[in-house]
Amino acid sequence: MAGMPPSTDDRTIRVARLSKSFGAVRAVDDLSFEVGPGRVTGFLGPNGAGKTTTLRMLLGLVRPTSGTATIGGRTYTELDRPGRTVGAALEAASFHPGRTALDHLRVYAPQVGVPDSRASDVLRLVGLEAVADRRVGGFSLGMRQRLGLATTLLGDPPVLLLDEPANGLDPEGIRWLRVLLRTLAAEGRTVLVSSHVLSEVEQTVDDVVIIARGRLVHASSLGDLAGLARPRVRVVSPDGAGLAALVARAGWARAGSDEPGVAELVDVTTATVGAAAFAAGVELHELTGRDAGLEGLFLELVADRSATAGPDLTPEPGAGTTDGTAA
Numbered sequence: 001m002a003g004m005p006p007s008t009d010d011r012t013i014r015v016a017r018l019s020k021s022f023g024a025v026r027a028v029d030d031l032s033f034e035v036g037p038g039r040v041t042g043f044l045g046p047n048g049a050g051k052t053t054t055l056r057m058l059l060g061l062v063r064p065t066s067g068t069a070t071i072g073g074r075t076y077t078e079l080d081r082p083g084r085t086v087g088a089a090l091e092a093a094s095f096h097p098g099r100t101a102l103d104h105l106r107v108y109a110p111q112v113g114v115p116d117s118r119a120s121d122v123l124r125l126v127g128l129e130a131v132a133d134r135r136v137g138g139f140s141l142g143m144r145q146r147l148g149l150a151t152t153l154l155g156d157p158p159v160l161l162l163d164e165p166a167n168g169l170d171p172e173g174i175r176w177l178r179v180l181l182r183t184l185a186a187e188g189r190t191v192l193v194s195s196h197v198l199s200e201v202e203q204t205v206d207d208v209v210i211i212a213r214g215r216l217v218h219a220s221s222l223g224d225l226a227g228l229a230r231p232r233v234r235v236v237s238p239d240g241a242g243l244a245a246l247v248a249r250a251g252w253a254r255a256g257s258d259e260p261g262v263a264e265l266v267d268v269t270t271a272t273v274g275a276a277a278f279a280a281g282v283e284l285h286e287l288t289g290r291d292a293g294l295e296g297l298f299l300e301l302v303a304d305r306s307a308t309a310g311p312d313l314t315p316e317p318g319a320g321t322t323d324g325t326a327a
Protein backbone atom coordinates (compact mmCIF):
# COMPACT_ATOMS: atom_id res chain seq x y z
CA MET A 1 0.00 0.00 0.00
CA ALA A 2 2.84 2.32 0.89
CA GLY A 3 2.78 5.44 -1.18
CA MET A 4 0.99 3.95 -4.16
CA PRO A 5 -1.81 5.98 -5.66
CA PRO A 6 -5.08 4.09 -5.13
CA SER A 7 -6.00 3.93 -8.81
CA THR A 8 -2.92 1.86 -9.63
CA ASP A 9 -3.17 -0.40 -6.60
CA ASP A 10 -3.78 -4.04 -7.47
CA ARG A 11 -6.53 -4.14 -4.91
CA THR A 12 -8.51 -1.16 -6.11
CA ILE A 13 -11.91 -1.78 -7.62
CA ARG A 14 -12.78 0.75 -10.26
CA VAL A 15 -16.15 1.11 -11.93
CA ALA A 16 -16.10 3.70 -14.70
CA ARG A 17 -19.11 4.92 -16.63
CA LEU A 18 -20.54 1.42 -16.37
CA SER A 19 -23.93 0.66 -17.93
CA LYS A 20 -25.90 -2.51 -18.49
CA SER A 21 -29.26 -2.84 -20.18
CA PHE A 22 -31.40 -5.98 -20.20
CA GLY A 23 -33.77 -5.19 -23.05
CA ALA A 24 -35.64 -2.09 -21.95
CA VAL A 25 -34.37 -2.36 -18.35
CA ARG A 26 -31.36 -0.16 -17.61
CA ALA A 27 -30.07 -2.15 -14.63
CA VAL A 28 -26.85 -0.10 -14.31
CA ASP A 29 -26.72 3.42 -15.68
CA ASP A 30 -23.46 5.33 -16.16
CA LEU A 31 -22.13 4.25 -12.78
CA SER A 32 -18.67 5.31 -11.56
CA PHE A 33 -16.99 4.72 -8.20
CA GLU A 34 -13.74 3.46 -6.66
CA VAL A 35 -13.22 1.13 -3.73
CA GLY A 36 -9.83 1.04 -2.07
CA PRO A 37 -7.96 -1.48 0.09
CA GLY A 38 -7.79 -1.58 3.87
CA ARG A 39 -11.41 -0.61 4.32
CA VAL A 40 -14.82 -2.22 4.37
CA THR A 41 -17.09 -0.54 1.84
CA GLY A 42 -20.86 -0.93 1.87
CA PHE A 43 -22.41 -1.20 -1.59
CA LEU A 44 -25.92 -0.10 -0.83
CA GLY A 45 -29.20 0.35 -2.62
CA PRO A 46 -32.78 -0.87 -2.53
CA ASN A 47 -33.85 -4.12 -4.21
CA GLY A 48 -33.35 -3.89 -7.94
CA ALA A 49 -30.90 -0.96 -7.69
CA GLY A 50 -28.31 -2.81 -9.75
CA LYS A 51 -25.89 -4.06 -7.08
CA THR A 52 -25.79 -7.70 -8.15
CA THR A 53 -25.52 -6.76 -11.83
CA THR A 54 -22.53 -4.51 -11.01
CA LEU A 55 -20.84 -7.27 -9.00
CA ARG A 56 -21.49 -9.74 -11.83
CA MET A 57 -19.87 -7.34 -14.29
CA LEU A 58 -16.84 -7.05 -11.97
CA LEU A 59 -16.61 -10.84 -12.07
CA GLY A 60 -16.89 -11.08 -15.83
CA LEU A 61 -20.21 -12.92 -15.57
CA VAL A 62 -22.17 -10.18 -17.33
CA ARG A 63 -20.82 -8.14 -20.23
CA PRO A 64 -21.25 -4.38 -19.78
CA THR A 65 -23.30 -2.53 -22.38
CA SER A 66 -20.69 0.22 -21.97
CA GLY A 67 -18.04 1.34 -19.52
CA THR A 68 -15.58 -0.73 -17.50
CA ALA A 69 -15.42 -2.62 -14.22
CA THR A 70 -11.85 -3.42 -13.21
CA ILE A 71 -9.75 -4.74 -10.34
CA GLY A 72 -6.26 -3.31 -10.19
CA GLY A 73 -6.84 -1.82 -13.62
CA ARG A 74 -7.78 -5.14 -15.26
CA THR A 75 -11.07 -6.75 -16.07
CA TYR A 76 -11.68 -10.07 -14.34
CA THR A 77 -10.90 -12.05 -17.47
CA GLU A 78 -7.57 -10.22 -17.83
CA LEU A 79 -6.41 -11.22 -14.33
CA ASP A 80 -3.54 -13.73 -14.22
CA ARG A 81 -4.87 -15.70 -11.29
CA PRO A 82 -8.44 -14.56 -10.74
CA GLY A 83 -9.13 -17.13 -7.98
CA ARG A 84 -6.16 -15.83 -5.99
CA THR A 85 -7.03 -12.19 -6.61
CA VAL A 86 -10.78 -11.90 -6.11
CA GLY A 87 -12.98 -13.86 -3.74
CA ALA A 88 -16.66 -13.50 -4.48
CA ALA A 89 -19.77 -14.73 -2.73
CA LEU A 90 -22.78 -13.89 -4.81
CA GLU A 91 -26.34 -14.45 -3.59
CA ALA A 92 -27.79 -17.95 -3.61
CA ALA A 93 -24.48 -19.80 -3.61
CA SER A 94 -25.28 -23.37 -4.55
CA PHE A 95 -23.83 -26.32 -2.70
CA HIS A 96 -24.13 -29.99 -3.52
CA PRO A 97 -26.41 -31.11 -0.65
CA GLY A 98 -24.77 -34.55 -0.36
CA ARG A 99 -21.25 -33.18 0.06
CA THR A 100 -19.70 -32.42 3.41
CA ALA A 101 -18.46 -28.90 4.08
CA LEU A 102 -14.87 -30.09 3.84
CA ASP A 103 -15.49 -31.95 0.56
CA HIS A 104 -17.18 -28.88 -0.90
CA LEU A 105 -14.05 -26.84 -0.24
CA ARG A 106 -11.75 -29.60 -1.48
CA VAL A 107 -13.59 -29.55 -4.80
CA TYR A 108 -12.89 -25.84 -5.16
CA ALA A 109 -9.29 -25.84 -3.87
CA PRO A 110 -7.66 -27.04 -7.13
CA GLN A 111 -9.79 -24.64 -9.18
CA VAL A 112 -8.46 -21.78 -7.08
CA GLY A 113 -4.97 -23.26 -7.13
CA VAL A 114 -4.46 -23.94 -3.42
CA PRO A 115 -3.61 -27.20 -1.61
CA ASP A 116 -6.34 -29.32 0.02
CA SER A 117 -5.11 -28.37 3.47
CA ARG A 118 -6.38 -24.86 2.88
CA ALA A 119 -9.95 -26.23 3.14
CA SER A 120 -9.58 -26.91 6.87
CA ASP A 121 -7.94 -23.52 7.38
CA VAL A 122 -10.85 -21.59 5.93
CA LEU A 123 -13.42 -23.72 7.76
CA ARG A 124 -11.70 -22.70 10.98
CA LEU A 125 -11.70 -19.06 9.86
CA VAL A 126 -15.50 -19.08 9.50
CA GLY A 127 -16.15 -21.16 12.63
CA LEU A 128 -17.41 -24.29 10.87
CA GLU A 129 -14.62 -26.69 11.88
CA ALA A 130 -16.96 -28.62 14.18
CA VAL A 131 -19.28 -29.45 11.26
CA ALA A 132 -16.56 -30.07 8.66
CA ASP A 133 -17.81 -33.62 8.04
CA ARG A 134 -21.54 -32.86 8.06
CA ARG A 135 -23.48 -32.82 4.80
CA VAL A 136 -24.24 -29.34 3.51
CA GLY A 137 -27.86 -30.35 2.76
CA GLY A 138 -28.64 -30.09 6.47
CA PHE A 139 -27.02 -26.69 6.94
CA SER A 140 -29.03 -23.64 8.05
CA LEU A 141 -28.98 -20.49 5.90
CA GLY A 142 -26.48 -18.95 8.31
CA MET A 143 -24.17 -21.98 8.03
CA ARG A 144 -24.43 -21.82 4.24
CA GLN A 145 -23.47 -18.15 4.40
CA ARG A 146 -20.40 -19.09 6.44
CA LEU A 147 -19.51 -21.86 3.99
CA GLY A 148 -19.94 -19.41 1.10
CA LEU A 149 -17.51 -17.09 2.85
CA ALA A 150 -15.08 -19.94 3.44
CA THR A 151 -15.17 -20.70 -0.30
CA THR A 152 -14.52 -17.02 -0.97
CA LEU A 153 -11.46 -17.07 1.29
CA LEU A 154 -9.90 -20.25 -0.15
CA GLY A 155 -7.49 -18.42 -2.44
CA ASP A 156 -6.56 -15.88 0.29
CA PRO A 157 -7.67 -13.14 -2.11
CA PRO A 158 -6.78 -9.49 -1.53
CA VAL A 159 -10.16 -8.40 -2.96
CA LEU A 160 -13.50 -9.62 -1.60
CA LEU A 161 -16.89 -9.08 -3.21
CA LEU A 162 -19.71 -10.20 -0.95
CA ASP A 163 -23.36 -9.97 -1.96
CA GLU A 164 -25.62 -9.59 1.08
CA PRO A 165 -23.39 -11.71 3.36
CA ALA A 166 -25.47 -10.87 6.43
CA ASN A 167 -28.58 -12.50 4.93
CA GLY A 168 -29.76 -15.36 7.11
CA LEU A 169 -27.38 -14.60 9.96
CA ASP A 170 -28.73 -14.15 13.47
CA PRO A 171 -27.52 -11.18 15.57
CA GLU A 172 -24.62 -13.26 16.91
CA GLY A 173 -23.73 -14.25 13.32
CA ILE A 174 -23.86 -10.62 12.22
CA ARG A 175 -21.50 -9.66 15.05
CA TRP A 176 -19.17 -12.47 14.02
CA LEU A 177 -19.29 -11.34 10.38
CA ARG A 178 -18.50 -7.77 11.42
CA VAL A 179 -15.36 -8.84 13.25
CA LEU A 180 -14.26 -11.08 10.36
CA LEU A 181 -14.76 -8.36 7.72
CA ARG A 182 -12.97 -5.77 9.83
CA THR A 183 -10.08 -8.18 10.34
CA LEU A 184 -9.87 -8.92 6.61
CA ALA A 185 -9.83 -5.19 5.82
CA ALA A 186 -7.23 -4.53 8.52
CA GLU A 187 -5.01 -7.05 6.74
CA GLY A 188 -5.06 -4.66 3.77
CA ARG A 189 -7.77 -6.31 1.69
CA THR A 190 -10.43 -4.53 -0.29
CA VAL A 191 -13.78 -5.59 1.10
CA LEU A 192 -16.96 -4.67 -0.78
CA VAL A 193 -20.18 -5.77 0.88
CA SER A 194 -23.59 -5.24 -0.64
CA SER A 195 -26.78 -4.74 1.33
CA HIS A 196 -30.19 -3.23 0.74
CA VAL A 197 -30.33 -1.80 4.25
CA LEU A 198 -27.76 0.55 5.66
CA SER A 199 -28.57 -0.39 9.28
CA GLU A 200 -27.41 -3.95 8.63
CA VAL A 201 -23.87 -2.85 7.77
CA GLU A 202 -23.73 0.50 9.56
CA GLN A 203 -21.44 -0.83 12.28
CA THR A 204 -19.24 -2.72 9.82
CA VAL A 205 -18.40 -0.32 7.00
CA ASP A 206 -15.91 2.53 6.74
CA ASP A 207 -17.20 3.81 3.40
CA VAL A 208 -20.47 3.72 1.50
CA VAL A 209 -21.33 3.63 -2.18
CA ILE A 210 -25.07 4.14 -2.53
CA ILE A 211 -26.91 3.45 -5.77
CA ALA A 212 -30.55 3.64 -6.83
CA ARG A 213 -32.09 2.78 -10.20
CA GLY A 214 -28.65 1.86 -11.49
CA ARG A 215 -27.17 5.28 -10.76
CA LEU A 216 -24.74 6.55 -8.16
CA VAL A 217 -26.53 8.51 -5.45
CA HIS A 218 -23.77 9.02 -2.92
CA ALA A 219 -20.20 7.86 -2.20
CA SER A 220 -18.24 8.89 0.87
CA SER A 221 -16.95 7.72 4.21
CA LEU A 222 -19.67 6.66 6.64
CA GLY A 223 -18.68 9.61 8.82
CA ASP A 224 -19.28 12.08 6.00
CA LEU A 225 -22.63 10.46 5.27
CA ALA A 226 -23.59 10.74 8.95
CA GLY A 227 -22.71 14.44 8.75
CA LEU A 228 -25.50 14.88 6.21
CA ALA A 229 -28.17 13.66 8.61
CA ARG A 230 -29.81 16.92 9.60
CA PRO A 231 -31.55 17.34 12.94
CA ARG A 232 -35.17 18.46 12.83
CA VAL A 233 -37.48 20.27 15.18
CA ARG A 234 -41.27 20.27 15.06
CA VAL A 235 -42.91 23.34 16.58
CA VAL A 236 -46.63 23.84 17.20
CA SER A 237 -48.07 27.11 18.42
CA PRO A 238 -51.62 28.48 18.82
CA ASP A 239 -50.16 31.77 17.55
CA GLY A 240 -49.63 30.95 13.86
CA ALA A 241 -48.65 34.48 12.85
CA GLY A 242 -46.24 34.82 15.79
CA LEU A 243 -44.60 31.50 14.95
CA ALA A 244 -44.25 32.38 11.25
CA ALA A 245 -42.68 35.73 12.15
CA LEU A 246 -40.30 34.04 14.60
CA VAL A 247 -39.14 31.51 11.99
CA ALA A 248 -38.72 34.21 9.35
CA ARG A 249 -36.78 36.47 11.72
CA ALA A 250 -34.42 33.69 12.79
CA GLY A 251 -33.94 32.51 9.22
CA TRP A 252 -34.45 28.84 10.13
CA ALA A 253 -34.82 26.43 7.22
CA ARG A 254 -38.21 24.81 6.93
CA ALA A 255 -38.47 21.15 5.98
CA GLY A 256 -41.56 21.70 3.89
CA SER A 257 -44.70 23.74 3.59
CA ASP A 258 -46.37 23.74 6.96
CA GLU A 259 -49.91 24.26 8.16
CA PRO A 260 -50.60 27.48 10.09
CA GLY A 261 -49.25 27.14 13.60
CA VAL A 262 -46.94 24.25 12.70
CA ALA A 263 -43.29 24.52 11.65
CA GLU A 264 -40.97 21.65 10.71
CA LEU A 265 -37.45 23.06 10.92
CA VAL A 266 -34.06 21.63 10.00
CA ASP A 267 -30.53 22.31 11.28
CA VAL A 268 -31.73 23.83 14.52
CA THR A 269 -32.06 22.52 18.07
CA THR A 270 -35.06 22.52 20.41
CA ALA A 271 -33.04 24.68 22.83
CA THR A 272 -32.49 27.40 20.21
CA VAL A 273 -36.12 27.44 19.13
CA GLY A 274 -37.39 27.31 22.73
CA ALA A 275 -35.18 30.20 23.81
CA ALA A 276 -36.15 32.34 20.81
CA ALA A 277 -39.85 31.63 21.30
CA PHE A 278 -39.61 32.48 24.98
CA ALA A 279 -37.78 35.74 24.24
CA ALA A 280 -40.37 36.67 21.60
CA GLY A 281 -43.30 35.73 23.83
CA VAL A 282 -44.63 33.17 21.35
CA GLU A 283 -46.61 30.46 23.13
CA LEU A 284 -45.61 26.90 22.17
CA HIS A 285 -47.73 23.78 22.55
CA GLU A 286 -45.18 21.42 21.10
CA LEU A 287 -41.41 21.49 20.66
CA THR A 288 -40.03 18.12 19.53
CA GLY A 289 -36.54 17.26 18.32
CA ARG A 290 -36.05 14.45 15.86
CA ASP A 291 -32.99 12.81 14.48
CA ALA A 292 -33.67 11.41 11.03
CA GLY A 293 -30.84 8.96 11.64
CA LEU A 294 -28.64 7.29 9.08
CA GLU A 295 -31.31 4.88 7.88
CA GLY A 296 -33.75 7.77 7.37
CA LEU A 297 -31.11 9.62 5.40
CA PHE A 298 -30.38 6.51 3.34
CA LEU A 299 -34.08 6.06 2.53
CA GLU A 300 -34.29 9.70 1.55
CA LEU A 301 -31.24 9.40 -0.72
CA VAL A 302 -32.61 6.39 -2.57
CA ALA A 303 -36.21 7.62 -2.70
CA ASP A 304 -37.65 7.88 -6.17
CA ARG A 305 -36.94 11.35 -7.41
CA SER A 306 -35.84 12.77 -10.70
CA ALA A 307 -32.52 11.27 -11.72
CA THR A 308 -31.06 14.72 -12.28
CA ALA A 309 -31.80 15.85 -8.74
CA GLY A 310 -28.75 13.99 -7.45
CA PRO A 311 -28.06 13.88 -3.75
CA ASP A 312 -30.50 16.66 -2.93
CA LEU A 313 -30.93 16.45 0.80
CA THR A 314 -33.84 18.83 1.18
CA PRO A 315 -36.01 16.91 3.59
CA GLU A 316 -39.50 16.10 2.43
CA PRO A 317 -42.54 16.18 4.68
CA GLY A 318 -42.86 12.85 6.42
CA ALA A 319 -39.31 11.78 5.64
CA GLY A 320 -37.13 10.61 8.45
CA THR A 321 -39.90 9.10 10.56
CA THR A 322 -39.20 5.50 9.66
CA ASP A 323 -36.42 4.96 12.13
CA GLY A 324 -38.73 4.74 15.09
CA THR A 325 -37.58 7.94 16.79
CA ALA A 326 -40.15 10.11 18.46
CA ALA A 327 -42.12 12.27 16.10
Ligand SMILES: Nc1ncnc2c1ncn2[C@@H]1O[C@H](COP(=O)(O)OP(=O)(O)OP(=O)(O)O)[C@@H](O)[C@H]1O
Pocket residue numbers: 022025026027045046047048049050051052053054196
Ligand atom coordinates in the same frame (compact mmCIF):
# COMPACT_ATOMS: atom_id res chain seq x y z
N1 LIG B 1 -30.50 -11.32 -16.40
C1 LIG B 1 -31.39 -10.32 -16.32
N2 LIG B 1 -32.35 -10.15 -17.27
C2 LIG B 1 -33.23 -9.16 -17.18
N3 LIG B 1 -33.26 -8.24 -16.19
C3 LIG B 1 -32.35 -8.36 -15.22
C4 LIG B 1 -31.37 -9.39 -15.22
N4 LIG B 1 -30.58 -9.24 -14.12
C5 LIG B 1 -31.06 -8.16 -13.46
N5 LIG B 1 -32.12 -7.63 -14.11
C6 LIG B 1 -32.87 -6.41 -13.72
O1 LIG B 1 -31.93 -5.39 -13.47
C7 LIG B 1 -32.31 -4.59 -12.34
C8 LIG B 1 -31.21 -4.61 -11.32
O2 LIG B 1 -31.15 -5.89 -10.72
P1 LIG B 1 -30.03 -6.33 -9.67
O3 LIG B 1 -30.29 -7.75 -9.31
O4 LIG B 1 -28.70 -5.97 -10.19
O5 LIG B 1 -30.35 -5.39 -8.44
P2 LIG B 1 -29.90 -5.51 -6.92
O6 LIG B 1 -29.57 -4.14 -6.50
O7 LIG B 1 -28.87 -6.55 -6.78
O8 LIG B 1 -31.23 -5.98 -6.22
P3 LIG B 1 -31.46 -7.05 -5.05
O9 LIG B 1 -31.09 -6.37 -3.78
O10 LIG B 1 -32.92 -7.31 -5.16
O11 LIG B 1 -30.61 -8.25 -5.38
C9 LIG B 1 -33.63 -5.16 -11.87
O12 LIG B 1 -34.66 -4.41 -12.46
C10 LIG B 1 -33.60 -6.57 -12.41
O13 LIG B 1 -34.92 -7.04 -12.60
